[in-house]
Amino acid sequence: MVTINDIAKEAGVAKSTVSRYLNNGSVSTKTQKKIDEIVKKRGYKPNTFARSLKAQKTNMVGVIIPRLDSPSTNEVLSGIDAKAHEMGYQLIITNANQDNQREIDYIYSLAKQKVDGIILLAKEITLEHRKAITDVKLPFLVIGQNVEGIPTIVHDDFDAGSQVAKHALKLGHENILYFTVSKEDKAVGQDRLQGFIEETDKNKQVKVKVIETSFIMREAYETALLHLEKNKNITFIVGATDSIAIAIIKAAHALDVKVPEKASVAGYGGYDLLSFVTPALTTVKYKYIESGTLALETLNKMILKEAILDQLQLSNQLIIRETTKKIK
Known part of the structure; x- marks a missing residue:
């Protein structure tokens, strides 16, 4: 040996x-x-176990995810996992199922398991979250939400919304339906929408109707069925995520609204799987895997007490595929 x-x-x-x-x-x-x-x-x-005992490090990192059925979460996790394996860390992954209290409980639970640091894929950070983060006194990193005073890795959601809006305007669309999510999720529920609205407001002819729905595809489908039936003059529809956009397309198909001939549809995410769906979805591609890789690298620096940037922001790219077209 x-x-x-x-x-x-x-x-x-x-x-x-x-x-x-x-x-x-x-x-x-x-x-x-x-x-x-x-x-x-x-x-x-x-011998990582022996090394961790000697150095008072466990070489374990806790990761708190919002839900299991999220393509974006899965891509972020794949980036974290690959980098963790490379750097000799083991992961403890916990699913909060979009429950704030469960997230807070897991922060304390992971600390008790002696993890070296924690990564939270966040929907929001409440005062209770902040108290838990302060209490456990561990290196702590948030992915997906810009949080003052806590190291974060975020995507440029405002610009993503702006890119989709510019695309819709370039194609000549004036009647738009936007399916968003709860404002509690600042990145998805506020920043993406705000970027879209500020761009479309530049054209006074454009009318945007905003509907709140759920991340859950079945619920998004039911919401889309209801509002597509009510708004038959709509020519461009946006889903706050790719999953919501796919639910919208299914609802449109059920109502015999052809995509993109009758209505264009766009989303946010850019998951590779959706490039194989017909018609292929126009979307904004996010660097989810890269954010996971960067998160583990940054947390490692925090564990080693090295200097880091308080916020890292990743760019994104509009991918124009088959679900959007110029209005006649």
Whole structure:
């Protein structure tokens, strides 16, 4: 069995240097490269449990997700998981099922399990959340919502809304139906909508009707059925997420409203799976996997007490596919 001593002897360095290397400490680039090659050649795998006991670190990270049936959450998790595996962390993933109290309970629960840090995919941050975060005194990172005083990774939701609006206006649409979600979710329920409204307000001919619905596809489908039947003059429909947009398309099909011939539809998310649906959905592609990767990298820096930026914002891109077309 290969030990740290073996690696140190072969590299011609002190055992303490190899230990610093294994714990992401300060090692010269030349030495790091040399140890990298030996570790790979010898197939050395550090005893992470023993290391964690010695360093009073568990190499475990807690992740609190809003719900299980979310494509965006799954993509973020895949980014976190890949980077965690690479960096030697194990994940404890908890599902709050969009319940604020469960999120707060999990913050305390994860702290009791001695995680090194916590990542929260947030819908909102209440005063109770802030108290829990302060109480546990752990490195804590929020994904998806801009929260003052807490390190965050966010997407440019305002710009995403603006991009969809510009696309609708360019195609000549003036009667628009926008299915949003609760304002409690600032990023999805407020910022995306605000970006859309501020852009469409520039054209006084455009009328936008806003309807609140649910993230749950079945509920979004029922809401869309009701309001598409009531608003037959609508030519452009926006779903606050790709899942909501797909529910809208299904409702339109049930009502014999052809997409995009009778009504164009757009969403937000950009999940690869939806490029295989016919008609393929026009959407704003978000960097969800990258946000997960960046979250684990940033949390690791916090654990090691290295400097970080308080907020990191990721850009997005409008992908024009088959569900939108120029109005006749």
